[in-house]
Amino acid sequence: MKHEPITSTVEQVPFADLYVSELNPRTIFDPAGIEALAANIRHLGLIQNLGGLRDESGKVVIVFGGRRYRALALLQDDPRFATVPVRIAPDQATAETWASSENHQREQPHPADEIREYANMAARGVAVPAVALAFGVTEAHVYRRLKLAGLPAPVLDALKAGEITLANAAAFTVSEDEAQSLAVLERVRGQGYSDHQIKQMLKSDAVRNTDRRAVFVGQEAYEAEGGRVTTDLFADQSYYEDEALLHELFTAKLDAHAGTVMAEGWKWA
Template identity: 60%
Template structure:
């Protein structure tokens, strides 16, 4: 139990002073040492005895016992608790308990913690707004990715970066290497942070007057800020003031989209292919859409590209990292010139109703090219998941976007601060090296395990798609 001897556990139990029946159940072999330790978190004797009776001889897990004893308790390692601080929580009347074996404090009043967390986060946002930003919004999430910024229809402007002298550049490289090797002392970290601040630059007063910040608390309980964000209602004024560049990219909310027109076209084809692939599993929906369009009830909304020879679903990267059901990619041989079409049709029809229906489903799926309003309905019905068909790699995506974009995605996916050594080291790589490292992140499970990725990081990577595809 926790690497401790039985005698040690008994001594700790004595400190916790559990009801005698818990000790008796342990001595009689009705609960394990770790079960007995789990009971140490409760000071409610009545509840403790009720739970004890439920778990005697059942081989219940320690986690389950703790949840039954304190279903709403929060550990002191929770990001909210770290941010608020135990002293502030207790001063507000919050109660705490402790797990003598896990060496952790348990917070028994999460409602008080949530109220303090929200108030302190709002205060942090107000402090930032007082620094000159037009607006500051507190976000309760532990992570803000590009997709959230897209959903909020925010445009991004960037701080005006500084330049390091030759001596400073040498110092920066040396300190970064030491930080990566985890041999940098506090003074060195401070020097590295100061140099990084020069590189990161700062926002001008004009920029702040037209933009704002999102403030959130990360998984470690630290304040994080996404700065330089322009709301849609402020976009025209920001462009007129020269702090935001007008974008010609359709649907873009950034100052300049990192996605080229050709890449955007390829990504659109991939999204079309993924939707076509998914709808193959729902022939009834395909037929209903077909009838809907043929009936004229769809108006000017088209579900199928019946007025075109084909609906492109293969990107120019020759299917690298992208796979489709072969029914969407196998060609249909054309009739030879001069063929007896009546004979060809009779032979085709003779293959039977099942073949005919399969052909209808296959070709209808390959012609699917829905407008935006229908796309959402279809995607929900067939559970379209672009990542089932598409895995970003250096060839099909990462090698085709700029370095700053790759740095931002590296940081977002791994949930790292911008001055983290892993980020600064990545930033110094050549563009091709950045693309290769990003591709490795999206490799198979064995590659991710070798890199020591956390479950949260793997989940973000598994769900990620380039902007505009989701």
């Protein structure tokens, strides 16, 4: 069966000519959330268009974007929002389809593009709660993406190209050595390595915080002697970078502990 493409246009429509359709799937709104969204739109502009259908009188009935419409209603003191971009459906059937599916099948950006967009907004001084509100995601989601924003550009390029997975990209955050990261990237791209294997390559000389020496010495004592610790941002794990120093501290503490035990009357420890 041949499917004809749906044609739609984006038009600038006076806000006074808009109203919400009963087809709009969102019917319950938190007033505080609408106020926060309005503040966000005032600061960032309208990132996502509304969708609607012209009625017989020439006005536009909004079939998706009810929250944005209500937020825009609070911004009519600002001439920037006197007219609003609206995607106009060509017919009633299309409008009904939009109304039922828009909230569930909105196209999601590629993680690499999302990471870069969040990073750009953060660089402009946009707070994480505002970014989350603008994109309809949780603050925790934004923080996780921003942790990936510091990766070397070729790593994000490889993610976008499908040569590594998102979990693979997250594994690269354990390294602060860009040259090493790029060398490992060339080795793993397109080869199906796991994130665990990538971390092993990046931290082959480091000691995990679960190592008995690290547990015995303790991070505070290790860092007090100049030891450097790298934290895995996506796992409850860290790496002690100077194994020689850790071993030295471990041996010294073990000898001191043995001396204490022997002083208590033990012949050997």
